Amino acid sequence: MTVEVQAKTPEAAQTVLSPGALEFLRALQREFGTRRRELLARRAARQRAFDAGEDPDFLPETRAVREGDWRVAEAPADLMDRRVEITGPAEPKMIINALNSGAKVFMADFEDALSPTWHNVLAGQRALAAAVRRTLVHEAQGKTYRLGEALATLVVRPRGWHLEERHVHVDGAPISASLFDFGLFLFGNAHELLERGSGPYFYLPKLESHLEARLWNDVFNFAQDYLRIPRGTIRATVLIETLPAAFEMDEILFELKDHAAGLNAGRWDYIFSFIKTFRARPDKLLPDRAQVTMTVPFMHAYTELLIKTCHKRGAHAMGGMAAFIPNRKDPEVTERALEKVREDKRREARAGCDGTWVAHPDLIPVAMAEFDAVLGDAPHQKARGREEVAVRAEDLVNADVPGGAVTEAGVRNNINVALQYLSAWLSGTGAAAIHNLMEDAATAEISRAQLWQWRTHGATLEGGERVSEALYRRLKDEELASLQGAHLETAAELLDHLVLNPEFETFLTLRAYAHLD
Template sequence: MNTPRSRSFVADLLDEGGLAALETLERATREERAALLQARKDLARRVHAGEDLGLLPETADIRTDPDWRVAPPPADLTYRLVELATPATAEAAKAALAVGADVWVADLEDMLVPTPDRLLAAQQVIEETAATRTGDPAPGVTTLMVRPRGLHLPEAHVLVDGTPASASVVDVLCFLARSGRRLVENGSGPYLYLPKLESWQEARWWGDLLTRAEELLGLPAGCTRVSILVETVQAAYQLEEILHTLRDRVTGLTAGRWDYVFSHLRTYGHRPEHALPDVASFTMNTRFLRTYTELIVRTCHRRGVQAIGGPISLSASGPFDESVAMTHARVHRDKAREAAQGFDGAWALHPALVPVVRAPFEVRDERAGSGAQERLRHRDESQPEVVVDAHALRDVSTLPGSATLTGMRTALRSSLTYLTGWLAGEGTLTISGHIEDFGTVELARMQLWQWMLHGERFAEGPTMSVRLFDRMLEDEIALLRRRGAREDLLQHAVRLLRDSVLAEEPPPFLCTLAYEALVSLEGTAGTSAA
C-alpha cells in the first residue's frame, strides 16, 4: 500500500472494502491491459509498413455460424429511440431527465474534464440518478447508462503499487460500488457504454473486468449490461467477434461517426491516397461512411442487437429563429436516413433536439405497425450472412470536396479554442453552432497533421506548410487573448496542438498528453487508492 501524498478522490467514494476491491481489480487486469495496448502499437506499425486491416481468418467460424444470438436486452433497454449523451454533471442530468430522452448517457470520457473534483461530483450525480431509476420500459422513463473512460487512459490520482490505475477500472468500479446494487434492486441494472474498442480481445478484457467487479462487490453475476461505441476502423472488421465475446452482456452497437473518421486518419493518414478533404464537405451518405453504418445495421439485425445511430453535433440553443429551424431540418434529415437504414434509434447531444431526433423513428414504427420489442423478435429469425467489403471500408477516393483554407482555419480554431477551454475545466463547448467535445480536437488535429505531412494543396492555391500553419495559429492566439483566455492555459494549448500537428509520428490520442498537462497544472502527480 502506498503512502498517500494527498487524499485520493476515490477515498470519498469507496469504503475500505471498495478500496480493496479497486486495488484487487487493478492488479488483476493490469497485465492484460498493457498487452492489449502493446498489440495496438504493433498493429499500427504493421499498417504503417503496408499491411491492410481485414477479417480474421481464425474467427471465421464465429462469423459463418448462423445460430448464435446475443442475450435479450433488459426491459428498460428495449425502447431506445433517443439517447441523450451529455457530461455527467448535475446540470446536464437535470436537463436530460426532464426532456424525456429514452436513455441518458452520462459521459465520463470525451465530455468531462477528469479532475478529481469533477470525477467525484460525476459519480455522486450518477448515484443520485440511479436512486430514481426503475426498470420501467415505458416511453418517457429515462434509463441511465454510463460511458467510462477508455482502455488507453490512466487515472493519475489513483496509484496502485506506485503506478497510475486504469481510468476504466476506476470509473467502472466506482459506478458499480456506488450505484450497482440500487439499480438492480429497482429492477434496472448498471448499464455501460464501452468506448474505443479495437478488437475482440479488448472486448474480452472488458467482460473479465465486469465479471471480477461483480464478484468483488457481491453483485448478481451478469447484471452489468453494455453497449459498444463503434469508433475505430479496427473494430469494424471484428463486430461479430466482439458481439460473440460479450454475447451475454451486450445490448447495442452505436455508430461513433466522427471518432470513426479520426480512427481512419490515425490508421491510414500516412498514406497519400487516404488524404481527406474538409470534414464538412462530406456526409454520411458517402460510400466510405455508408459502408460503415450499413455494416453496423446488418450485423445488429443478424445477431439480435439494437443498432443506434450516431450524434449530429449541431447546437439548437436560443429562440426558435431561422438558424434553429435550419438545424432542426438538418437533424431531421440525418435521423430520417438512419431510420430508413434500419437503425433503432440515435444519439442526441442537446436536450432541445430530443423530439427532433425521435420523430423520424416514431414515424417509421407507426408505418410499420411495430415497436422495439417486435423488431427484436423479428430479428430472431434467420438473417443472411454479413459480407464485409474490406475495400469499401477504407476507400476514401470518392469523398466529395477538397482541402480548403477555410477548413484548415476551422480545424485550427476549434482545436485551440477547445483545448484552452478544456484545460480550464470545460468538457463541452459550443463553437460556431456546433457542440464540441474532445473528439473534435482529435479529428481536427489529425487532419491538420495529415495535410502537413503530405504538403496538401488547398483549393484556394496555397500549400500546407509550417509557415502557413504558424501564421494562422498566431491569428487564433490573438483572437483568444482578446476574448480573455488565461495566458498559461492558452500556452499549454498552443504547445499541445502545435507539437501534435508538426510531429513526425503524431500521438495516438492527444487526450493523454492533455491529461498530463492538466495534472501538471494541478501541481500533484497522484495519490494512492487508499
C-alpha cells in the same frame, strides 16, 4: 503498497471513494492491469503494420464466429426501447436535465465529454450515486434542479483503455481510468440499481479488437462475482468508433455475448480513427472535416455493416451523434440545426437503426418523431435483418469523398476549433458549443489529426498552395489573435506539438492530461 489516493479528496466524496470501493479498485487493477498493458502494446504493433502499408481486414482466424449461428442475450426491459438517447458529461445539472428530458436513455459520460479533473471525476460519481437513489438536487444561478418522476434509463461511459487515473495508484502505478470509472460506479450503485428494477449499464469506448472486448467481459464476470450479483447483470453497448473494430463487430458481440446490449456508430471518433490508422498514407488523405458526412462511401459502408451485424445477432444497432445544436437566441441557426438533425435521424431510422444520439434536449422531439415514424409502437426493428447488405473490406478503407477538397477555410476551422476546445478542456469543460456545433474530444481529435495529416503529406489547397509548417503557423497565429479565453497559450503550445511533431500522438488527451489539476 496497495492502493493510494494521490490527491486531496473532498469530505463529500469520501462516501464514494470508501475503503471498500478502494479495495475493489485494487482488486480490479491487480487482476487486469497487465492484460490491459499488453493489449495497448498490441494496438501499437498493429499500427506499425498499418504504417508499413497493410490495410485492416476481416480476421481469418475468427471466420467461424462471423459465420456461426448465435445471438446475444435478450435486452433487459429498460433497455429494450432506445429510440432516442441523450448524452452529456457526468455533471449534476446535465444529469438532472438529461434524465428529465424525455429521452429513453441518458448516457452519462466520463470520457470525451468530460474534462477529467479530479474534481470533475469525483463530482460525477457522487452525482450519479445520488441520481440512482433519486436524491440528486443541484442549485445554480438561483435555480434549483430536481429529478422528476419519469426518468431516462441511465447508462455510464467510462474512459477508454488508453487512459489512466493518475490520482489513484495501485502498487505504485496509476490505475486504469477505465477500471476506476467502471469500478467506482459499479461498487456504489449495482445493488441499488437492481433493487429499483434496473441494472448497471455501460457504453464501452475506443475498443480496437475483440480481444479488448474479451478483457471487458472478463472484468464484468470478475466484478459480478466480487459483488455477488448474477453474471449477465451488467450490460454493455460498444461504440464502434475505430477502424480496426469495424472489421471485428461480430467478434466483439460474441465476446460480450451475455453482457452485450448493442453496437453504436461512434461516427466522430471513427473519422479520427480512419485518419490515425492511415496516417502514413498520402493516398488516404481526407478533405475538409465538414465534407466527411455519413453519406460518403466509407462511412455509409460502416453504418450498413453495423446494422446488419447487430440485427443478425439480436443486438441494438444505435445511430450516432449529430453535432448540430440549436441556438435559443438565433431562430435561423436553430432551424438550420433542426433540419440537419431531422435529415440525419430520418436516414438512420430508415436504414434500420434501433435508436440514435442527441446532445441537446431540444433535439429530442425531432429525433423521436423520425424514429416514431419508422418504429411505431415497436421498441426496435431488429427483425429487419438487412441481409441484402454486402460490405467488403475495400469498402471500409475507401478514402474517396466525391467532390472533396482541402481548403484554407477548412484549415482555419480546424485550427480555430482545436484551440477553442483545448482552451475549454483545460478549463474543466469537456463539451463545448463552438460555431453552433457541439464539440467534444472526438471532434477536436479530427481537427488536429487532419492538420497533422495535411501538413505531413503536403496536401494541396484548392488554390494550389501546399499545407506546410509555415502556412499552419501563420493561420494559427491569425486565429489565435481572434480568440479570447483561458489557457489559450497552453492550448496553442499543445496544438503546435500535435500538428508539428513528426510522430503522430495517439490521443490529444494523453498529452493534455498533464495540464489538468
